[in-house]
Amino acid sequence: MLEISNLTKVFGSKNALINVDLSVPSGVVFGLLGPNGAGKTTLIRIINQIIEADSGEIFLEGNKISPADIRKIGYLPEERGLYKKMKVWDQLIYFARLKGLSQQEANQRVNKWLNKLDIGTWKAKKIEDLSKGMAQKVQFIATVIHEPKLLILDEPFSGFDPVNAEIIKNEILGLKDSGTTVILSTHRMESVELLCDRVAMINQSRKILDGTIREVKASFRPEIYKITLSDLTATLPQSLDAKEVELGEWQFSAKLNGKSPNELLRELMAMGQVKQFDEVTPTMEEIFIHQVKSSDHE
């Protein structure tokens, strides 16, 4: 869907992006991750042709991106942009018409989305009279109203309570199921785990990680196992820091430390009954912190 090659952007003496390559396949939710100031918003703004790159190329559906492609993209910026004095209905119709929909299409789609998100009764309210979360729902509709092929969402859950965040999460998944490609930039790693098929991480203007969630997790195996033993036949070494979770049942974590899982398992079998032997998989949050810290030290 989107191919980015060798993108560089410098603001004065400040690097924002250095030689960034990115490949976003069709129909996925793609997580764009990175700490504050990494360069994510700059990248998103370049894709949206709000600012220009110094060098590099962007291809959308195989063709060099052009101003006409803006209609294929829906962009929810981190700083929301609604007109405070306008009413919800007028605002959404305005955005829909701006994206090229006929008056009739605009009416139909705005009605459909207001009902879908259960906010039909807000039609005549002014934006300034809405709460942050309510305005956020209106902005979400404004972003998807023209059924873009590529949806770019910058922190789409900020301002939402858990119920509304869940509603928006489901809408994002629904859009993906209907073929929309989604780029999701967020600091909420639990949303990344739930929604994203692939992720790329940017740190200090450079891409430092790229792959499916499964690939990324597989490359960060901490080689730690969670273990439960019962019916002990030996005294557990103090270094294991085992806790008795139930009478006669002990839990602890053990690192492979160069052994194979089978070797570790054999050692455990000599200590008692092995009731649990599970490899610990890191969360995206742990991977994020580890990656950022280790690339900052390089």
Ligand SMILES: Nc1ncnc2c1ncn2[C@@H]1O[C@H](COP(=O)(O)OP(=O)(O)OP(=O)(O)O)[C@@H](O)[C@H]1O
């Ligand atoms: N218009 C600008 N003028 C000067 N420097 C800028 C400008 N826009 C961004 N930068 C700088 O470029 C770098 C990348 O910023 P960017 O906003 O892309 O980061 P980000 O990853 O989106 O961060 P956050 O997660 O905090 O939103 C930062 O050092 C920032 O200060």
